[in-house]
Amino acid sequence: MRVPHGLLGIEDLTREEIQEVLDRSRNFQPRDRGKLDLLRGRMVVNLFFEASTRTRTSFEIAAKRLGADTISITAQASSVSKGESLVDTLNTLAAMRPDAIIMRHAASGAPHFLQRYLDTPIINAGDGTHEHPTQALLDARTILDRGAALEGLRVAIIGDIAHSRVARSNVYLLSKFGAQIVLCGPASLLPVELQRIAPGITLTTNMREAICQADVIMMLRVQLERQHEASFPASEYFQFYGLRLEHLELARPNVIVMHPGPINRGREISSEVADSQRSVILSQVENGIAVRMAVLERVLRGVRN
Ligand code: CP
Numbered sequence: 001m002r003v004p005h006g007l008l009g010i011e012d013l014t015r016e017e018i019q020e021v022l023d024r025s026r027n028f029q030p031r032d033r034g035k036l037d038l039l040r041g042r043m044v045v046n047l048f049f050e051a052s053t054r055t056r057t058s059f060e061i062a063a064k065r066l067g068a069d070t071i072s073i074t075a076q077a078s079s080v081s082k083g084e085s086l087v088d089t090l091n092t093l094a095a096m097r098p099d100a101i102i103m104r105h106a107a108s109g110a111p112h113f114l115q116r117y118l119d120t121p122i123i124n125a126g127d128g129t130h131e132h133p134t135q136a137l138l139d140a141r142t143i144l145d146r147g148a149a150l151e152g153l154r155v156a157i158i159g160d161i162a163h164s165r166v167a168r169s170n171v172y173l174l175s176k177f178g179a180q181i182v183l184c185g186p187a188s189l190l191p192v193e194l195q196r197i198a199p200g201i202t203l204t205t206n207m208r209e210a211i212c213q214a215d216v217i218m219m220l221r222v223q224l225e226r227q228h229e230a231s232f233p234a235s236e237y238f239q240f241y242g243l244r245l246e247h248l249e250l251a252r253p254n255v256i257v258m259h260p261g262p263i264n265r266g267r268e269i270s271s272e273v274a275d276s277q278r279s280v281i282l283s284q285v286e287n288g289i290a291v292r293m294a295v296l297e298r299v300l301r302g303v304r305n
Helices: 015-025 054-065 086-094 110-115 133-145 165-176 207-211 234-241 281-301
Strands: 043-048 069-074 100-105 122-127 154-158 180-184 202-204 216-219 256-258
Touching: 015 133, 015 165, 015 281, 043 054, 043 086, 054 069, 054 100, 054 122, 054 133, 054 281, 086 100, 086 110, 100 110, 100 281, 110 122, 122 133, 122 281, 133 165, 133 256, 133 281, 154 165, 154 207, 165 180, 180 207, 256 281
Parallel strands: 043 069, 043 100, 100 122, 154 180, 154 216, 180 202, 216 256
Antiparallel strands: none
């Protein structure tokens, strides 16, 4: 299904559409404190059924910087906690005529399903293990800020691939731009079906092999909240899949280390790496505002470059 006005996933976007959002985001500098009035009089609802620090806050800041009004609702504070269905909740909010609903939900496909019932555009802020489109956009923007083109870039994505919507959205985006993608993690967390998205993708359980000559190392959190049984011995995870300073020597000299956050120090990444010169984790957070401003403008005003 293709929804022309919302943003459900990177899968739906063409390379040109992605490039337009990234280019437009350069007009919005998060350090500019001034408020624009590009979305004055518009209203955006932030509806989060899962915890979030970065995504929810940066969408709210982005909307406010563009002059829109925002309302944030969490699952606990909504009538879903009284048994209201998701469709009824969304229809109720849509009846108040917001211009867009930004939504995070634990069920993969929830925003796609709801968009069929709603005229209000939905922006997917993460659906289960499926997609997190604005994370992949801000990741691409962060890589490009380092001066590297995406084409031919070797990107190692390491960790809990199976439960990661960030990995899936990045695989869609990076493969559209011709990057060389290596997915790495314990065999139980390394789904081979991702090779269907990008046939040229490499899968390995060997972290050193994944990092060898990498331009970008993207670490992922182990998503224990989505695992119903142990997929690996937790006590040995850091030994085999935790990023340490010694690993960086295997990568290209100007490698960057990324992580969508929240990071678990000592589980998937050491503090020495997270706080090192090679880490761009906080640049990712900062770019999240500019990219989400570009997405909101595009969705609410239909602005193209
Ligand atoms: N990267 C990310 O989605 O972080 P939050 O869960 O804090 O929004």
